[in-house]
Every structure is written in structure tokens, then in C-alpha cells.
Amino acid sequence: xxxxxxxxxxxxxxxxxxxxxxxxxxxxxxxxxxxxxxxxxxxxxxxxxxxxxxxxxxxxxxxxxxxxxxxxxxxxxxxxxxxxxxxxxxxxxxxxxxxxxxxxxxxxxxxxxxxxxxxxxxxxxxxxxxxxxxxxxxxxxxxxxxxxxxxxxxxxxxxxxxxxxxxxxxxxxxxxxxxxxxxxxxxxxxxxxxxxxxxxxxxxxxxxxxxxxxxxxxxxxxxxxxxxxxxxxxxxxxxxxxxxxxxxxxxxxxxxxxxxxxxxxxxxxxxxxxxxxxxxxxxxxxxxxxxxxxxxxxxxxxxxxxxxxxxxxxxxxxxxxxxxxxxxxxxxxxxxxxxxxxxxxxxxxxxxxxxxxxxxxxxxxxxxxxxxxxxxxxxxxxxxxxxxxxxxxxxxxxxxxxxxxxxxxxxxxxxxxxxxxxxxxxxxxxxxxxxxxxxxxxxxxxxxxxxxxxxxxxxxxxxxxxxxxxxxxxxxxxxxxxxxxxxxxxxxxxxxxxxxxxxxxxxxxxxxxxxxxxxxxxxxxxxxxxxxxxxxxxxxxxxxxxxxxxxxxxxxxxxxxxxxxxxxxxxxxxxxxxxxxxxxxxxxxxxxxxxxxxxxxxxxxxxxxxxxxxxxxxxxxxxxxxxxxxxxxxxxxxxxxxxxxxxxxxxxxxxxxxxxxxxxxxxxxxxxxxxxxxxxxxxxxxxxxxxxxxxxxxxxxxxxxxxxxxxxxxxxxxxxxxxxxxxxxxxxxxxxxxxxxxxxxxxxxxxxxxxxxxxxxxxxxxxxxxxxxxxxxxxxxxxxxxxxxxxxxxxxxxxxxxxxxxxxxxxxxxxxxxxxxxxxxxxxxxxxxxxxxxxxxxxxxxxxxxxxxxxxxxxxxxxxxxxxxxxxxxxxxxxxxxxxxxxxxxxxxxxxxxxxxxxxxxxxxxxxxxxxxxxxxxxxxxxxxxxxxxxxxxxxxxxxxxxxxxxxxxxxxxxxxxxxxxxxxxxxxxxxxxxxxxxxxxxxxxxxxxxxxx
Numbered sequence: 002x003x004x005x006x007x008x009x010x011x012x013x014x015x016x017x018x019x020x021x022x023x024x025x026x027x028x029x030x031x032x033x034x035x036x037x038x039x040x041x042x043x044x045x046x047x048x049x050x051x052x053x054x055x056x057x058x059x060x061x062x063x064x065x066x067x068x069x070x071x072x073x074x075x076x077x078x079x080x081x082x083x084x085x086x087x088x089x090x091x092x093x094x095x096x097x098x099x100x101x102x103x104x105x106x107x108x109x110x111x112x113x114x115x116x117x118x119x120x121x122x123x124x125x126x127x128x129x130x131x132x133x134x135x136x137x138x139x140x141x142x143x144x145x146x147x148x149x150x151x152x153x154x155x156x157x158x159x160x161x162x163x164x165x166x167x168x169x170x171x172x173x174x175x176x177x178x179x180x181x182x183x184x185x186x187x188x189x190x191x192x193x194x195x196x197x198x199x200x201x202x203x204x205x206x207x208x209x210x211x212x213x214x215x216x217x218x219x220x221x222x223x224x225x226x227x228x229x230x231x232x233x234x235x236x237x238x239x240x241x242x243x244x245x246x247x248x249x250x251x252x253x254x255x256x257x258x259x260x261x262x263x264x265x266x267x268x269x270x271x272x273x274x275x276x277x278x279x280x281x282x283x284x285x286x287x288x289x290x291x292x293x294x295x296x297x298x299x300x301x302x303x304x305x306x307x308x309x310x311x312x313x314x315x316x317x318x319x320x321x322x323x324x325x326x327x328x329x330x331x332x333x334x335x336x337x338x339x340x341x342x343x344x345x346x347x348x349x350x351x352x353x354x355x356x357x358x359x360x361x362x363x364x365x366x367x368x369x370x371x372x373x374x375x376x377x378x379x380x381x382x383x384x385x386x387x388x389x390x391x392x393x394x395x396x397x398x399x400x401x402x403x404x405x406x407x408x409x410x411x412x413x414x415x416x417x418x419x420x421x422x423x424x425x426x427x428x429x430x431x432x433x434x435x436x437x438x439x440x441x442x443x444x445x446x447x448x449x450x451x452x453x454x455x456x457x458x459x460x461x462x463x464x465x466x467x468x469x470x471x472x473x474x475x476x477x478x479x480x481x482x483x484x485x486x487x488x489x490x491x492x493x494x495x496x497x498x499x500x501x502x503x504x505x506x507x508x509x510x511x512x513x514x515x516x517x518x519x520x521x522x523x524x525x526x527x528x529x530x531x532x533x534x535x536x537x538x539x540x541x542x543x544x545x546x547x548x549x550x551x552x553x554x555x556x557x558x559x560x561x562x563x564x565x566x567x568x569x570x571x572x573x574x575x576x577x578x579x580x581x582x583x584x585x586x587x588x589x590x591x592x593x594x595x596x597x598x599x600x601x602x603x604x605x606x607x608x609x610x611x612x613x614x615x616x617x618x619x620x621x622x623x624x625x626x627x628x629x630x631x632x633x634x635x636x637x638x639x640x641x642x643x644x645x646x647x648x649x650x651x652x653x654x655x656x657x658x659x660x661x662x663x664x665x666x667x668x669x670x671x672x673x674x675x676x677x678x679x680x681x682x683x684x685x686x687x688x689x690x691x692x693x694x695x696x697x698x699x700x701x702x703x704x705x706x707x708x709x710x711x712x713x714x715x716x717x718x719x720x721x722x723x724x725x726x727x728x729x730x731x732x733x734x735x736x737x738x739x740x741x742x743x744x745x746x747x748x749x750x751x752x753x754x755x756x757x758x759x760x761x762x763x764x765x766x767x768x769x770x771x772x773x774x775x776x777x778x779x780x781x782x783x784x785x786x787x788x789x790x791x792x793x794x795x796x797x798x799x800x801x802x803x804x805x806x807x808x809x810x811x812x813x814x815x816x817x818x819x820x821x822x823x824x825x826x827x828x829x830x831x832x833x834x835x836x837x838x839x840x841x842x843x844x845x846x847x848x849x850x851x852x853x854x855x856x857x858x859x860x861x862x863x864x865x866x867x868x869x870x871x872x873x874x875x876x877x878x879x880x881x882x883x884x885x886x887x888x889x890x891x892x893x894x895x896x897x898x899x900x901x902x903x904x905x906x907x908x909x910x911x912x913x914x915x916x917x918x919x920x921x922x923x924x925x926x927x928x929x930x931x932x933x934x935x936x937x938x939x940x941x942x943x944x945x946x947x948x949x950x951x952x953x954x955x956x957x958x959x960x961x962x963x964x965x966x967x968x969x970x971x972x973x974x975x976x977x978x979x980x981x982x983x984x985x986x987x988x989x990x991x992x993x994x995x996x997x998x999x
Contacts, residue, residue: 074112495638
């Protein structure tokens with residue numbers, strides 16, 4: 002490709018991108034409310050000034066913060082970053098009339114944003130008590146710098162970078178030294194692929210490309226290359242598209258005692274490397290005291306201008322400030338030039354290497370090498386700002402991760418999104434590329450998915466990280482969460498749909514937020530530090546919801562979008578994919594590289610919370626779900642949230658008023674067909690271990706091997722084995738009950754419930770957690786109607802719990818019977834029982850009273866409830882049994898006597914003086930038995946407490962006040978709905994026709 006063609010095409014595409022950015026900003030201002038802009042992450046409302054100071058080159062830096070006195074401790078989720086152009090507006094809005102000035106963002110944290118202003122308007126001063134709005138503007142400076150660099154490329158001739166330009170555009174092929182020098186490595190721990198990459202980079206004359214997948218030590222390799230270049234006496238200019246990537250390199254090079262200089266404002270740099278910034282080194286130079294005095298004089302002049310003074314004095318102050326700034330620039334220029342020439346490695350962002358920055362004080366041929374890290378995430382136009390300064394370049398990055406951010410889809414499709422690194426790989430292939438293949442970050446289970454899907458299966462995990470888990474960290478206990486590298490929490494069919502926000506660019510899912518909170522709680526309780534955990538969400542609205550829920554309880558927990566974690570890593574990562582809808586729409590989750598970045602941030606544990614039915618509509622996401630299902634642990638949202646209402650989730654939404662049993666079961670099967678149908682490894686292990694722990698049951702309950710039988714056949718065999726055990730129990734009359742081992746998995750327990758239900762046996766789950774087991778017994782002939790109904794309720798609850806604990810893959814493989822058919826069968830039997838009871842009552846009504854009373858006495862005047870606590874019959878029942886029907890006086894005495902004694906069985910304590918009336922059974926108890934859980938009303942008390950808390954917000958009178966505040970998430974959602982409705986009404990409003998005066 003000729004240079005002229007490339008420059009003209011790129012300038013055209015940059016102009017399209019620039020116009021798209023300007024148009025987007027214009028539409029934001031004209032058609033979208035301020036709150037919607039803030040929800041989009043491009044605007045921050047009602048900020049106040051926390052501090053003001055004078056920065057490098059005499060710029061005024063102000064720190065804007067939320068109103069902490071009103072309880073706003075952190076900024077809402079936003080897309081502001083260092084280098085962004087922003088407009089400062091008064092509280093009236095974001096119109097041209099309300100704009101105060103424009104500036105550049107120098108630093109952004111969760112609690113403040115710092116903005117630098119170059120030339121303030123005459124007499125402009127900031128009101129520390131006032132409120133300001135901040136709006137992101139089209140980045141004119143970056144565009145101008147790229148345009149200037151491309152024009153310089155077009156005019157370039159006979160300079161240091163002549164040969165490099167020819168190679169990068171294919172006019173000449175890359176060359177290398179015939180006999181490369183033997184390299185003595187500074188870092189002796191480099192692996193073979195890293196050593197090869199370093200040697201290759203040193204031997205190349207013009208171009209070397211280092212492809213570093215996640216965790217493969219790309220930064221380590223780049224640092225070694227730079228140190229080797231410095232050792233050879235080369236001057237190196239090192240750049241990257243983001244400040245974070247540059248700071249990381251500065252930190253690593255500083256440890257190796259290299260003479261490094263970081264260009265950029267100290268306010269936007271990490272604290273650990275601020276001492277290497279130009280401003281910090283300038284402060285230690287010979288001119289430092291004079292420069293500091295000049296800055297103090299400028300600050301004093303500004304302070305005097307704020308005080309009431311005459312017009313003539315104000316003019317004098319402005320003139321004094323102007324003269325001081327001129328002197329400051331002259332002094333700084335001399336000092337900066339000396340500092341730049343003494344540095345071996347100068348580091349800056351791509352746009353920071355421009356001619357109008359500090360590098361203008363250096364001659365054009367000063368640098369020998371240009372190293373661009375994270376090259377795949379930068380526009381090629383920005384790379385040329387630095388490339389024209391040297392004869393050789395080393396490009397490092399991973400073009401399988403996040404691409405450059407581009408507003409114009411039209412420009413992106415025409416080639417603007419193609420990075421320099423990717424273009425050169427397409428042009429020259431492997432001849433200019435060395436790929437790092439050993440990764441030092443992820444557990445092999447996490448790595449294998451990315452390696453297979455993105456890197457041709459070439460990655461291998463280093464032995465130090467291959468099997469490491471969270472439980473291996475100091476102070477961390479061994480739990481289910483800390484013992485698995487892959488955890489999939491599936492919300493399919495649980496009704497946890499994404500929020501129907503009016504803003505198409507922002508989505509949220511409150512159900513996933515709640516699940517993430519519970520998982521974070523489990524991790525921290527196991528001993529994981531919050532600073533070692535990252536929560537990643539693809540949407541700003543979800544990031545906001547997560548911060549509202551988690552930031553207060555876990556201040557050190559990092560919650561960001563995918564873009565915010567590029568180049569980072571954490572011990573544990575929780576990824577919320579948000580999307581859950583009937584259309585199966587995944588939005589921009591379809592960007593493969595974005596998901597690759599999110600997953601590969603994790604070192605020991607990755608938990609993905611998602612609706613598998615929705616996300617599996619995209620092939621790349623489906624590969625992730627399949628991998629986690631096969632090699633990790635799968636849980637349903639039911640295991641985290643007991644109050645979820647299950648839904649029969651179907652892809653085709655049809656409004657049918659009546660569904661037959663067959664269609665219902667069919668829809669249930671269809672709803673889980675798309676879910677992963679592979680049995681997780683953990684389940685297989687638990688089955689094999691159960692056979693070892695229970696040798697008596699091992700022969701009868703051993704599953705056939707998966708290699709010889711299909712999964713469906715295995716399930717049929719398993720069903721037949723369990724049914725045979727139950728039938729043998731029925732034949733053996735010496736056994737009162739059959740207890741199955743606690744090692745049975747959820748699917749096996751469900752089969753036991755189904756078989757017992759079909760055979761009319763009593764089946765009950767006992768124990769909690771790992772000790773949970775099922776017992777099957779024969780039905781009791783003397784069971785009362787109450788006991789039967791209660792047993793039916795327990796059976797139904799147990800059956801539902803077993804079904805809930807199953808993953809979609811297990812549900813797919815179960816026998817044809819489903820919950821609905823079992824429920825209908827149970828209802829049919831209950832109807833038969835009620836009819837039998839009605840017939841028995843009719844027969845009892847025909848029996849003489851005396852015989853009836855004697856039968857009552859023989860049965861015992863006691864009732865049995867769910868908690869197995871026995872209580873006496875009511876006072877009237879006892880009196881009726883003790884006195885003849887015609888003796889009214891005796892009846893009254895019997896009632897009084899029964900009512901004066903505790904109603905608990907075998908308790909004869911008097912309740913006349915210290916009796917307590919139970920609100921749930923309306924009976925008197927002594928102080929020893931008046932607690933509902935003691936005398937048998939525990940369930941009623943619990944349900945009453947839940948109802949009271951849900952309605953009144955308090956457990957009992959005096960336990961607190963009801964929280965009447967509106968939920969923040971609901972409030973934000975309602976506000977967006979209201980704004981949208983008002984906007985629609987405003988657009989539909991028609992002006993009234995004015996009547997003409999007659």
C-alpha cells in the first residue's frame with residue numbers, strides 16, 4: 002500500500018470518526034435529558050470543587066467531587082478517562098450558553114475527577130460553593146495530533162525513519178542481522194518462548210512483533226528487550242495507548258534501575274511512579290526553587306483576584322499572571338530539555354509523543370528505537386505519532402483482545418478498526434512475529450478455553466499456576482467456592498430478566514446483582530480479600546447497580562466494565578453477563594474479544610453469572626458455557642435465591658390461554674434443550690466416591706461406564722436400579738424403612754422421590770448439606786387426614802427442592818415424568834382421600850354419641866402437627882368427652898378446669914396466674930411451653946414473622962421503624978420511565994390554533 006493512499010484513506014476515515022463523535026455529542030445535548038447522559042456515562046451532574054492548584058505548564062487543575070454532605074460518596078459509573086476533552090458547565094445544564102470552559106481530564110477515581118484547564122477566560126474564577134456539570138466532548142486534540150502525524154508521514158523523506166516506513170508499507174521486506182550477538186539476559190527466569198522473542202527483537206533491523214496472549218509475560222518480555230537496547234547504548238521511546246499500560250512499564254523498568262522518564266501530568270499517574278514523572282524530576286532540578294516560587298506567585302495573584310478590588314487592580318493582576326507564566330515556560334523549557342536528554346527510556350502515551358509536547362525540545366534523530374506496547378488496542382494513526390521518531394520499532398500486544406474504540410461503524414467497517422499490528426501480521430505472517438506460549442496467570446482449566454478458541458491451542462500453563470486454586474492462598478479455608486476454578490451460575494428459567502431500560506445502550510439485571518452479592522459473600526467468608534476479587538459487567542447500568550450493592554460493604558472490591566480491566570488480573574473474577582430475554586439478544590456481548598478479556602483476567606477462579614438460554618444463541622459464548630459445563634461446576638440460581646419463582650421459559654413466546662399436560666411438559670423439555678447437556682466432572686466424582694463410602698450399596702447402585710452407554714441409557718438404567726431397590730424393600734416385610742446413602746446426587750434423589758410417588762410410599766429427605774439423605778417407608782394405616790395432608794405438603798416441598806437443585810443438563814436427562822404430572826397425580830389422590838374422609842364422617846355421624854365418645858378416648862385426644870410436637874385437644878373437646886350431653890353444669894366445670902391447665906401434653910401447670918395465650922392456636926400455655934417453637938406453632942410463627950417484615954418492615958413492635966425509602970434501583974428505573982414518557986408526550990403535543998381577531 003502506497004503511503005499516499007494510506008494517508009488519504011486514513012484521514013478520510015478519521016474525519017468520519019470525528020464527525021460521528023461530534024454528531025453524537027450534538028444529539029446528546031439536544032435530544033437526551035441530563036440524567037440519560039449520566040446513565041450513558043458521558044456526563045457527571047452536580048459536582049462541587051474539592052480543591053484547586055497549579056499544575057505543569059501553569060495549567061489550573063481542579064478536583065470535582067460529588068456532594069458528600071448529601072450522602073453521595075462515589076461518582077456514578079462513567080466512561081471518563083485521562084486525556085478526555087470535557088466541557089465544564091454551570092448547574093443550568095449543558096448548553097452552549099451555560100458552558101464555562103473546556104479542559105482535559107488528568108485523573109479519574111471512584112470518588113473524584115481531576116480536570117486541567119490551559120487558558121482560563123479573563124477574570125474567570127471558580128465558586129467553591131457552586132455546582133458544576135461535566136460533559137465529555139469530542140476529543141479534538143487527539144484528532145489533530147493524529148492528523149498532523151499522518152501529514153508528516155506523507156511529507157517524510159530522507160530521515161531516520163525512512164527504512165522503517167518502507168518496511169511498514171511493504172515496499173521492502175524486513176531484514177535482520179546475519180550473525181546476531183549472543184544475549185546475556187538480565188532476567189534469568191525467562192522461558193524459551195520469551196528468550197526467543199527477545200533474541201528475535203534484538204536481531205531485527207526495522208520491525209519486530211511480539212504477540213503476547215493473556216498472562217504470558219508480555220510486559221516482562223518487553224522490559225527485557227528495552228533493557229537490552231539500553232545496554233547497547235540505544236535511546237528508547239516507549240509508548241502505549243493507555244496511561245495504565247505506560248505506568249506498568251515505568252514500574253517494571255524502575256525496578257531494574259533504568260533511567261526512565263514518564264511524560265504526563267503527575268495527577269494522572271500511579272502514586273508509586275510519580276517520582277519518575279517529568280514534574281517530579283523537574284522539582285529536583287537546579288531551577289526547581291525558581292519554578293516553585295513562580296508558581297506560588299501565580300497562585301497568590303489568583304487569590305488576590307478573587308477578593309473585591311478595583312478594575313485597575315484586576316487588570317494589573319492579569320498582566321502579572323501573564324508575565325509570570327511566560328517566565329515559567331522559559332525556565333521549564335530549559336530544565337525539561339536537560340532532563341529528556343539524560344534519560345535512557347522516555348515513556349508516554351501514543352498521543353503524548355507529539356511534537357507540541359515536551360518532546361519538541363529534543364532533536365528529531367534523538368531516539369533509536371520506538372517500542373509500542375498494547376499496539377493492538379491503538380488506532381494506527383496514533384502509532385505514527387511516535388513511529389516517525391526512530392529507525393526501528395518493536396510492537397507488542399494481543400490482537401485477540403479489545404480492539405480500538407471507534408464511534409463510527411461505517412469508518413470501522415472500511416478499515417479504521419484494523420490496528421497496525423494486525424495489518425503487519427496479515428502482510429508478513431509469522432516471519433515478523435514471535436508468540437509467547439507459556440502463561441503464568443491462569444489455572445489450566447480457565448486457560449484451556451481461551452487457548453482453544455482464540456490461540457489455536459498453543460498456550461500451556463506454567464507448573465506454578467497449572468493447578469492453583471483459591472484455597473491455596475494463605476488464610477483461605479477449603480470450601481466449594483475456593484476449590485473450583487470454573488463456576489457457572491445459570492439463571493435460565495428463573496425469571497431474572499434484564500431490566501427494560503429505555504436506554505438501549507445500558508442494561509441491568511437486578512437478579513444477577515443479588516447472586517453476585519451472595520457469591521462475593523461466600524468468597525470473603527472463606528477468607529478471600531476483597532482487593533483480590535474483581536466484579537466485571539459489560540454495561541454501565543449493571544456496574545452502577547453492583548457498586549450500590551457492594552461498594553459500601555467491600556470498599557476495596559473493584560467493580561468495573563470490561564474495558565476498565567484490560568491488562569489487569571485478579572485472583573478471582575465474577576462476571577455478570579446481564580442479558581436475559583426471550584429474543585435471545587446478546588447485544589455487544591457478541592464481541593468475542595471482549596469476552597476473552599473478561600474471562601482471562603482471573604488467576605484462580607472465574608464465576609460466570611448468566612442466562613444460558615439467552616447467551617447460547619451466540620456461538621462463541623456457547624463455547625464458553627460448554628467448556629464451563631464440562632470442566633467446572635454448574636449451579637442454578639435457585640441454589641442462591643430461595644424465593645425465585647420458576648418459569649417455563651420457552652424461546653417462542655405464544656399467548657395461549659390453556660395448556661394441556663403434554664404441551665406443558667414439552668415446553669419444559671424445549672426450555673432446557675439449549676442448556677449444556679454434559680454432566681460435570683464434579684458429579685461423576687461424587688458418584689464414584691459414594692460407591693466407596695457405601696460398599697453395601699455399591700454393587701446395586703454402580704452406573705455403567707459413559708464410554709459404552711449413552712447418557713439416556715445410563716439414566717434409564719439408574720432409574721431401573723433404584724426402582725429394583727425399592728421393590729425389594731416392599732417384598733421384605735422385616736424392614737420398616739429404606740434409607741438411601743447421603744452421597745446420592747440431586748438427580749438420584751429426584752428419581753427416588755418419583756419412584757416412591759408412583760408406588761404410593763412415604764418418602765422424606767433428612768439432614769442438611771452433605772448429610773442429606775432420603776428414607777422411604779410404607780404408608781401408615783392409622784394416619785389422620787391432617788397428617789396425610791401435611792405429609793403431602795412435605796413431599797411436594799421436598800420434590801420441588803430436589804428439582805430446583807438440578808442443573809438444566811440433569812433435567813433434560815431425567816425420566817419423562819415432570820413436576821406438573823406428579824403434582825396432578827398427587828392432587829388426584831388427595832381428592833380421593835378427601836372423599837374417603839367425607840364418607841367416614843357420614844358413617845361416624847350415624848354412630849350413637851356414647852360409642853363415638855369412647856372411640857375418641859381410645860384414639861387419644863391429642864393432635865400431631867408438622868413439628869412432631871403433641872398438644873392437648875381444646876378445652877371444649879375435653880369437656881365434651883368428660884360430661885354427658887344433658888349435664889350442662891358438669892360441662893361448664895370441665896371447660897373451666899381444662900382452660901386453667903397448660904395445653905401442652907402431660908403438663909399440669911396452672912395458667913390462671915402466669916398463663917400465655919398463643920396467637921396461632923388460641924390456647925393457654927405455661928411459661929415453659931408458651932414459645933411457639935416449643936409447643937408446635939413454629940411454622941406459623943415463622944410465616945407470620947415473614948409476612949410482618951414484608952408488610953411493615955419490622956419483626957415486632959419496637960424492633961425498628963419501617964424503611965419507607967424508595968429503592969435506589971427502582972427509583973432510577975422509574976425516573977427513566979418518567980423522562981421517556983414526558984419526552985414522548987412533548988413530541989406528540991400539537992400547538993393550538995390561535996383564533997384570529999375578527
